[in-house]
Amino acid sequence: MKTLTGKVVSTKMAKTIIVEVVRQNVHPLYKKIMHRSTRYKVHNEDSSVKEGDTVKIVSVRPISKDKHYKVIK
Numbered sequence: 001m002k003t004l005t006g007k008v009v010s011t012k013m014a015k016t017i018i019v020e021v022v023r024q025n026v027h028p029l030y031k032k033i034m035h036r037s038t039r040y041k042v043h044n045e046d047s048s049v050k051e052g053d054t055v056k057i058v059s060v061r062p063i064s065k066d067k068h069y070k071v072i073k
Contacts, residue, residue: 017055
């Protein structure tokens, strides 16, 4: 099971939040640190999180077409 940490950027859907996970990569040629982000749709059964919160998410079986993660906080 994959565990990620990210920031909540949207809570406008019912039982679904959008979490942005930022990771750092080193550029192969210039050796600079680059920040890359990915947005995941995450299942949130009880609406206990707000925008701006830092949450921990874990991969689970597919819940819908786009949701493959769940909040474990």
